[in-house]
Amino acid sequence: MNKESDSYSDINQEIVMTYKQHSMELIDGKKTAAIIKEEIAEQVIKIKSEGGKMPNLAVIIVGDDGASATYVAAKIKACEKVGFISTDIKLPDSITEYELLEEIDKLNNNDEVDGFIVQLPLPKHISEHKVIEAIDPKKDVDGFHPVNVGRMAIGLPSYVSATPAGIIELLQRYNIQTEGKNCVVLGRSNIVGTPVSILLSRKSETGNATVTLCHSRTKNIKEICKQADILIAAIGQEEFVTGDMVKKGAVVIDVGIHRVKSDKTKSGWKLIGDVNFDEVAPKCSFITPVPGGVGPMTIVSLLQNTLLAAQKKVY
Amino acid sequence: MNKESDSYSDINQEIVMTYKQHSMELIDGKKTAAIIKEEIAEQVIKIKSEGGKMPNLAVIIVGDDGASATYVAAKIKACEKVGFISTDIKLPDSITEYELLEEIDKLNNNDEVDGFIVQLPLPKHISEHKVIEAIDPKKDVDGFHPVNVGRMAIGLPSYVSATPAGIIELLQRYNIQTEGKNCVVLGRSNIVGTPVSILLSRKSETGNATVTLCHSRTKNIKEICKQADILIAAIGQEEFVTGDMVKKGAVVIDVGIHRVKSDKTKSGWKLIGDVNFDEVAPKCSFITPVPGGVGPMTIVSLLQNTLLAAQKKVY
Numbered sequence: 001m002n003k004e005s006d007s008y009s010d011i012n013q014e015i016v017m018t019y020k021q022h023s024m025e026l027i028d029g030k031k032t033a034a035i036i037k038e039e040i041a042e043q044v045i046k047i048k049s050e051g052g053k054m055p056n057l058a059v060i061i062v063g064d065d066g067a068s069a070t071y072v073a074a075k076i077k078a079c080e081k082v083g084f085i086s087t088d089i090k091l092p093d094s095i096t097e098y099e100l101l102e103e104i105d106k107l108n109n110n111d112e113v114d115g116f117i118v119q120l121p122l123p124k125h126i127s128e129h130k131v132i133e134a135i136d137p138k139k140d141v142d143g144f145h146p147v148n149v150g151r152m153a154i155g156l157p158s159y160v161s162a163t164p165a166g167i168i169e170l171l172q173r174y175n176i177q178t179e180g181k182n183c184v185v186l187g188r189s190n191i192v193g194t195p196v197s198i199l200l201s202r203k204s205e206t207g208n209a210t211v212t213l214c215h216s217r218t219k220n221i222k223e224i225c226k227q228a229d230i231l232i233a234a235i236g237q238e239e240f241v242t243g244d245m246v247k248k249g250a251v252v253i254d255v256g257i258h259r260v261k262s263d264k265t266k267s268g269w270k271l272i273g274d275v276n277f278d279e280v281a282p283k284c285s286f287i288t289p290v291p292g293g294v295g296p297m298t299i300v301s302l303l304q305n306t307l308l309a310a311q312k313k314v315y
Numbered sequence: 316m317n318k319e320s321d322s323y324s325d326i327n328q329e330i331v332m333t334y335k336q337h338s339m340e341l342i343d344g345k346k347t348a349a350i351i352k353e354e355i356a357e358q359v360i361k362i363k364s365e366g367g368k369m370p371n372l373a374v375i376i377v378g379d380d381g382a383s384a385t386y387v388a389a390k391i392k393a394c395e396k397v398g399f400i401s402t403d404i405k406l407p408d409s410i411t412e413y414e415l416l417e418e419i420d421k422l423n424n425n426d427e428v429d430g431f432i433v434q435l436p437l438p439k440h441i442s443e444h445k446v447i448e449a450i451d452p453k454k455d456v457d458g459f460h461p462v463n464v465g466r467m468a469i470g471l472p473s474y475v476s477a478t479p480a481g482i483i484e485l486l487q488r489y490n491i492q493t494e495g496k497n498c499v500v501l502g503r504s505n506i507v508g509t510p511v512s513i514l515l516s517r518k519s520e521t522g523n524a525t526v527t528l529c530h531s532r533t534k535n536i537k538e539i540c541k542q543a544d545i546l547i548a549a550i551g552q553e554e555f556v557t558g559d560m561v562k563k564g565a566v567v568i569d570v571g572i573h574r575v576k577s578d579k580t581k582s583g584w585k586l587i588g589d590v591n592f593d594e595v596a597p598k599c600s601f602i603t604p605v606p607g608g609v610g611p612m613t614i615v616s617l618l619q620n621t622l623l624a625a626q627k628k629v630y
Contacts, residue, residue: 129471149468150461153513154505156444158461180534188516190469198468198513201503201528210539212527213516219495224525 024281025174027253027288029166032173033296037082040303044083047310055310056085057141057302058107058116062100062126063093068119075117078299084306087113097126101134108136115141115159115309117302138315141305144191153198157314159305164196166297167232167253168206174286176230176251179208184228186274187235188215192255196232221245233274243279251286255294339596340489342568342603344481347488348611352397355618359398362625370625371400372456372617373422373431377415377441378408383434390432393614399621402428412441416449423451430456430474430624432617453630456620459506468513472629474620479511481612482547482568483521489601491545491566494523499543501589502550503530507570511547536560548589558594566601570609 057079061072072088079086107116116139122128137147143161151158171178183200187193200209214221225231225245233241234255246252256274273290281287288294308314372394376387387403394401422431431454437443452462458476466473486493498515502508515524529536540546540560548556549570561567571589588605596602603609623629
C-alpha cells in the first residue's frame, strides 16, 4: 500500500511538474544575448560593406583588481566578436585624479573613438562622480553621466545603462506587455533600480507601467510584491524574494548575483540571485534564471550603445 | 418632533465638523512662502552687510503671451522683495532659435548673472529642449536641464525644479515624515510628477518613501490611491481625486489648478485643484488648499535656487 501510494504521489508530482513547466517560461538571457550579438555583427558587416567606419570602443581600467580585469576582458572579447574596434587602456593604481581626467579628455577629443567607459570601482583617492561627469555625454556608452540619466528621465534619446537596458530588452524580446501593469522594483540603486523604475513608467512602448520603487525603508514589502504583475529584484540580498511574495502568473526578473557555498557542485560554490528560484519559479509566467538571465544582457547593452554612438543615433 | 430631530442633527453635524477641524490641518502655502521669503531677505541683508554680491536672476521672455507676462512679473517682483537683482529680457516672437541660443550664451558667460530662466512655453518654431540644454547647468535655476534632473536622480546636489521642490519644502515645514510611507504620485510630467516621485524615493531626510507613480495608463488607480499615506495629485484633471479614493488620515498635496465657472463668486469663476477638496479634506491629516497651497511655493523655490547659485552651493 505504501509503495502504491508513493507511486501515485510520484505520478501526481510529475503531472504537477509538467503543468508547471508548461505554464512557466524561462527567460533565456544567454540565448537572447547571443541572438542580439549576431544582429550587431550583421550590422557591422553592412557598415563595412558600405565603406563606413567600424564602431570603436575604448575601456579605461585603473589598477589591477581581478574582477575588474575579468569584466574588461569579457567586454573587449565581445567587441572583437561583433567586429568592433576596441582598446583597453590600463592605468596604474597610483594615477592621480587629475591624470585620469586628462586621459578622459584625450578620449573625449579622439574622433576615432565613438564611445568609452571607465571600469568601476576606482581607487579611493579618485572621485567616481568627477570621473563620470568628465566623460563627454555623447561618448558615455555606460549611460552613467547625469546628462544621460536626466535625458532618460524626461524621455529624450539617451544612452541607458547596461542592466536596465538589458531588462527592457528581455521584456521586449519575450513580448511581455508592460502597459498598465503593476510593476514593483526592489532596490533603488543608481545603476539598476532607479533607472529601470523610471524607464518602465515612461510614456513609451516598453513603459507605461505603474511602478512602485521599494527599498530598505519600505515597510510592507511582502504585501507590495504580491501585487506585482512584473517584479524586478535588484535589492542585493540572497534569495530575498520567496514564494509567498509572488502572485501567480507574475513575471519575475532577477538582477541579483551572489556566489555561495554549495556541496552539490564540483567547485564547491554556486551562483544564486535575489530570488529563491525553486520557490518562485512555479508561480511565474516568466522568470529569469541566475546565472543566464539578466547577466549576459549587460555586455550586449554596452555593444548596442557603442553601435548607437558610432551611428550618431542618440546625439 | 421634526424640529427637535433637526436640531439634534445640527448639533451632531457641529460635533462632527469640530472633530474634523481638529484632526485635519490645512497646509498653508501662502504663509509658508511668506516665511521663507523673509528668511531669504534676511540672508540677502547678511550677504550685503558682509560686502558680498547680491544674488542676480535674469528672466528671458519671448513674445507677449499674457499669462507668461504675469508669471514673469510676479517672479521679478518677488526678487525685488527679497533684495535680489533681477532683469527681464523681453524678446520678440519673431526671434529665431539661433538668436535665442545666442542670448542664452551671453547669459551663460555673464559673470554678473548667477542664474537665469527662459519662461515657457516658447513659440512653436523654437525647440524647448534645445533651449533648455543650451543653458549652463550651473545657472539653470529652473532645474530643467538634463544634468540637473540626472544629478537629482542619482542623489547629487542639483537645482530641483520649482513645484517638486515646493512640495518637499511644505512636507518638511509641516514635519510630515516621509520615511517608510506609502506615497502615491498621480501624473508623470517632467516638471512635477516624475521629479517628485524620484525625490521622495531617494535615500534622504525628505525621501525614503515607497513611491508609486500613476498615470493615464494605470488601471487600478482608485485602489492604489486608497493605499497612500501621502497622495500627490498632479494629473491635470479637475477634482479627479474623490473622497472614496483617500485613506483616513492621509496627507494630500494638490498640485492642480483649474479655472472653472462659479455662480458663488463675484468674478463668475473660481480656482479648483486636482482634488475634490470638500470630499477629501475631512478624511485627511493634512491637505493643501487650491489656491494657497503648492502654488505660492513655486516662486519661493526659484528664489531659493537663485540664492544657492549666488552662494555656489550646488556647483
